[in-house]
Amino acid sequence: MKFDFIAHRPCQVKSLLKEHDVSKALLAKVKFKGGNIWVNDVEQNATYVLAVGDKVTIEVPNEEDLAGSLQPVARDLAIVYEDEHFLLLNKPHGVASIPSVLHSNTMANFVKYYYVANDYPNRQVHIVTRLDKDTSGLMLFAKHGYAHARLDKQLQAKTIEKRYYALISGSGELASQGDIIAPIARPEDSIITRCVHPDGKYAHTSYQVVEDFGEVKLVDIKLHTGRTHQIRVHFAHIGFPLLGDDLYGGRMDLGLTRQALHCHQLSFVNPFTKEKQIHTSDLTDDMENFMIKWKTKG
Known part of the structure; x- marks a missing residue:
């Protein structure tokens, strides 16, 4: 697979490639495992000094x-x-x-x-x-x-954005939108669960209530950090655990037996085309059917 880059300043080939996230390990792979480097279609090495406007082409060998x-x-x-x-x-x-x-x-x-x-x-x-x-x-x-x-x-x-839908349940008051900022750590007695702890790592979750069924709510969630079990831990922390999430105290008696969490949107900038891509996914049948039944009850 070949990739082209244009030099916007005088520098060595390896400096230009580093600006485009070509690591030392990948450069070594290009050098020793069947790849190649060309400058203006002439074979060169990584220390060749570029002029403004030079085109660098690298061939990355296939992964074994x-x-x-x-x-x-x-x-x-x-x-x-x-x-x-x-x-x-x-x-x-x-x-x-x-x-x-x-x-x-x-x-x-x-x-x-x-x-x-x-x-x-x-x-x-x-x-x-x-x-x-x-x-x-x-x-x-x-x-x-x-x-x-x-x-x-x-x-x-943090420029890759993921948004989630979650069904949560709790008896207290929940603002229609808000931020949960609470550090997350691993408890000493478990290698699986996580908890909010003052000595944990910074964690930030934003949410907006999309549908309110009373005790049960559908929320749209944006993650600002990516800690393990972050959404599940944060909503359990504020008294609204996810339905079906028995690990963090979610209700298991309402018909959902898995954590009611669905990644419905993902966006990123394609680094090769420079275009921002936004992709979406419909709610799963189990979560959709749950909400239909819950609305009927109401």
Whole structure:
């Protein structure tokens, strides 16, 4: 795969490439594993000094399909968007993002099969945005390591925006919109759960009530930080845990037996086209049907 860059100041090739998120590791891969560098279509090395307007082209070698790595598993994918760099899927609830001791049929396995079945040159799976097993909605993959590195920069700069719908339940008062700013830490007695703790890491969640059924509400949520279980912990902290979230005290007697959380919007700037992309996903049937029944009760 080849990528072109234009020098806007005199500098070495490697300095220009660093400005475009080409890491030392990727540059070494270009140098030693079958890639190449050209300046104005003439082969050069990374220390070549560029003039303003010079065109640098790099060829990144295909990523190896390592033996004994992630196993491909056949399953149909709900593809929302795909180009040569990115793959955006609608993840069903009940499916883990990555393999573990407990889970082997995961989104990563399904994507690996999709790459192999379509004979894609790069077959390593790069997850950009991960979702909990019982969370549904939009999940973004990079189709090669360089694309992943470029979106990692956006993650660090907090310019990839994810919005979620959640069904929450509580008996107290909840403002129609607000911010939850509370640090999140891992409790000493658990490797799974998280909690609000003064010694935790800064965490910020914004929300707006979309529909109010009294005790139950549908909220639209924006994450400003990405702590583990952040939405679930924050809403439990203010007395409105997610329906179906038994880990954090959510009600299990109203018909939803998984945390009622769905990533319904994801936006990012495509670093290769410079276009802002905004993608959406409809609510899942279980959450939609719950609200229809709840409205009927009212």
